[in-house]
Each structure stands twice: as C-alpha cells, then as structure tokens.
Amino acid sequence: MPTAEPPYRRIANDLAAKIKTGELQPGDKLPSTRELAEAYGVHMNTASRALSLLHDRELITGQPGRGTYVAERPGQ
Amino acid sequence: MPTAEPPYRRIANDLAAKIKTGELQPGDKLPSTRELAEAYGVHMNTASRALSLLHDRELITGQPGRGTYVAERPGQ
Amino acid sequence: MPTAEPPYRRIANDLAAKIKTGELQPGDKLPSTRELAEAYGVHMNTASRALSLLHDRELITGQPGRGTYVAERPGQ
Amino acid sequence: MPTAEPPYRRIANDLAAKIKTGELQPGDKLPSTRELAEAYGVHMNTASRALSLLHDRELITGQPGRGTYVAERPGQ
DNA sequence: GTGGTCTAGACCACT
DNA sequence: GTGGTCTAGACCACC
Numbered sequence: 001m002p003t004a005e006p007p008y009r010r011i012a013n014d015l016a017a018k019i020k021t022g023e024l025q026p027g028d029k030l031p032s033t034r035e036l037a038e039a040y041g042v043h044m045n046t047a048s049r050a051l052s053l054l055h056d057r058e059l060i061t062g063q064p065g066r067g068t069y070v071a072e073r074p075g076q
Numbered sequence: 077m078p079t080a081e082p083p084y085r086r087i088a089n090d091l092a093a094k095i096k097t098g099e100l101q102p103g104d105k106l107p108s109t110r111e112l113a114e115a116y117g118v119h120m121n122t123a124s125r126a127l128s129l130l131h132d133r134e135l136i137t138g139q140p141g142r143g144t145y146v147a148e149r150p151g152q
Numbered sequence: 153m154p155t156a157e158p159p160y161r162r163i164a165n166d167l168a169a170k171i172k173t174g175e176l177q178p179g180d181k182l183p184s185t186r187e188l189a190e191a192y193g194v195h196m197n198t199a200s201r202a203l204s205l206l207h208d209r210e211l212i213t214g215q216p217g218r219g220t221y222v223a224e225r226p227g228q
Numbered sequence: 229m230p231t232a233e234p235p236y237r238r239i240a241n242d243l244a245a246k247i248k249t250g251e252l253q254p255g256d257k258l259p260s261t262r263e264l265a266e267a268y269g270v271h272m273n274t275a276s277r278a279l280s281l282l283h284d285r286e287l288i289t290g291q292p293g294r295g296t297y298v299a300e301r302p303g304q
Numbered sequence: 305g306t307g308g309t310c311t312a313g314a315c316c317a318c319t
Numbered sequence: 320g321t322g323g324t325c326t327a328g329a330c331c332a333c334c
Contacts, residue, residue, distance in 0.1 A: 032157045034308095083324085083325080085276065108305085138306095139306095140308060141307060141333040142334070204273065214322080216321065225234075266318090
C-alpha cells in the first residue's frame with residue numbers, strides 16, 4: 001500500500017481543487033489558519049503548512065494574517 | 077561542558093523516541109499538556125511547545141479540546 | 153465573527169509577505185526581536201515565536217547574537 | 229543554475245558522510261542540537277531538522293535530547 | 305476537562 | 320547588543 005497523503009497535502013489539494021473548479025474565485029478570501037484548522041479538524045500547524053504550500057504554488061496571495069486571497073491568475 | 081539540549085526539545089525527542097520504538101502506538105492518546113508538564117517538572121508552556129514541535133513533524137495529531145494522539149503514519 | 157489569526161502568526165506572515173514581494177531582499181537584516189515586539193505592540197516572546205516560524209520555513213537565517221537575515225534562497 | 233542545497237540537508241549530508249567514511253563510528257555520540265547549530269552557524273531549528281532527517285534515514289538512533297548516537301548498522 | 309496563546313519578567317550565551 | 324529559553328499566571332474556545 002502506497003504511503004497515504006499527509007493531512008497538510010490533503011487540505012492543500014482540497015483547496016486547490018476548489019480554486020480549479022471555480023468554487024473559490026480569484027480574489028476570494030480564504031479562511032484563516034485557525035478557521036481552516038477547525039474546519040478540517042487538524043492542528044493549526046498543519047493548516048498553516050497547507051496554506052504555505054498553496055502560497056508556494058502561487059495559487060494564493062496576500063498576507064495570510066491580514067487575509068489570504070485566491071490569486072488572480074492561479075497557476076499563473 | 078557544552079551547552080545542553082533545552083527541555084522542550086528533550087521532551088519532544090523523548091516522546092518521538094517512544095513513538096519510533098512503538099512504545100506509543102499510532103492512535104494512542106498522549107498525556108495532556110498539564111500531565112506532561114508535571115511529569116517532566118516543567119511549566120505548561122514548555123510542555124506545550126514540545127507538543128507543537130511534534131505536530132510540526134507530523135508525529136502527532138489532534139485539535140484543541142480533544143487531546144493529542146499519535147499520528148497514524150508517524151514519520152510519514 | 154470567527155476566531156482570528158493569532159498575533160505571532162500574523163507577524164510571521166506579514167514578514168513572509170515582505171520577503172516574497174521583495175520589500176525585504178535576501179541578505180537583508182530583519183529588525184531585532186525587541187524592535188519587532190515594539191513595532192507590533194507585542195511582547196518579545198510573541199515576536200520571537202514569529203521569527204522561529206520563519207526559521208522553520210527557511211525564509212530567514214542567523215544565529216543567536218548575530219541578528220536575523222533574509223535567507224539567500226527564501227522559499228528554497 | 230540548479231537550486232542550492234538547503235542548509236539542513238547540507239548538514240545532514242555532512243554528518244552522513246562522516247558516518248560513511250568512518251569518521252563517526254557506530255555508537256559514537258553526536259553533538260546536541262545546540263552544539264550542531266553553533267558548529268555550523270545555523271539556527272537551532274535548522275540543526276534539529278538535520279538530525280530529524282538522519283533519524284528518518286536510520287543513520288542515527290536514540291533520544292536526541294538524551295544523546296543521539298550513530299546507528300549500529302547505518303543504512304541498515 | 306482539553307490545547308493554544310499572551311503578557312510579564314528573568315536568565316543565559318555569544319558578539 | 321543579539322536571539323533563545325524558562326517560569327508564572329492568565330485568558331480563551333471547544334468538548
């Protein structure tokens with residue numbers, strides 16, 4: 001059995017999918033780290049890592065503490 | 077004698093070792109922050125920081141108010 | 153109103169954004185822990201924790217007593 | 229130009245090389261996180277990550293806080 | 305009960 | 320001066 005997806009990737013991929021399908025539109029505000037942690041039932045550190053990953057992929061922008069938003073050209 | 081390991085890391089590594097050796101099994105509940113603090117003779121803050129480190133390493137999971145548990149795939 | 157982002161994360165993300173946008177360049181010196189604490193109106197501990205997060209993300213480098221600097225390859 | 233090696237990998241590889249060449253023998257005690265951080269001029273978080281990597285590769289064993297040691301059969 | 309966070313003030317080691 | 324850590328005590332939200 002292959003290694004399962006780590007939680008932070010699961011969350012990141014979930015959000016990425018919502019962006020891809022248009023459920024989350026460019027410019028939309030994402031939940032805060034704390035809200036994500038509660039929503040997905042994980043530790044704040046895990047939620048933070050998920051957001052960090054999306055930031056790296058340039059799917060989201062902004063200062064997460066002041067509000068994280070879906071990038072205007074997600075995936076460039 | 078060179079500078080020693082700080083207590084919060086000592087505690088974190090101690091728990092990590094117990095997970096690695098199987099003394100703590102995936103799904104097992106860890107002692108509460110307060111219990112850990114008492115067991116190691118440190119302040120709650122210090123014990124909390126140790127647990128935070130293990131969260132980062134994805135060795136443990138759990139959310140506030142529900143306790144802390146050994147991750148299902150510790151170390152991925 | 154849902155629970156907000158904790159200050160130490162807000163500060164960390166704020167600094168991370170400045171690095172990402174280039175407002176803070178690789179090699180630049182960051183404000184000291186004490187300066188950050190004053191600037192954001194928080195305790196030194198809180199500012200220190202924010203910097204620790206950025207260390208984990210490899211966005212900043214430096215050792216005790218020498219100041220903190222933007223990493224050469226922020227975000228790898 | 230290819231992405232440079234992140235510091236924590238550089239340190240991990242450095243230690244791994246010392247184990248491979250026999251400069252560090254099975255059973256030898258490794259420096260503490262703090263000592264490693266000082267020796268390599270990096271943050272404690274970075275040194276900690278390097279040790280964690282070696283632990284994952286089973287090159288080292290033990291509870292790092294109580295002392296980390298070169299594994300008896302490094303690389304298995 | 306649980307974990308998470310903040311302030312306050314102190315100490316240490318290194319530059 | 321710098322960053323890193325610890326204690327002490329408090330508060331919050333969720334179960």
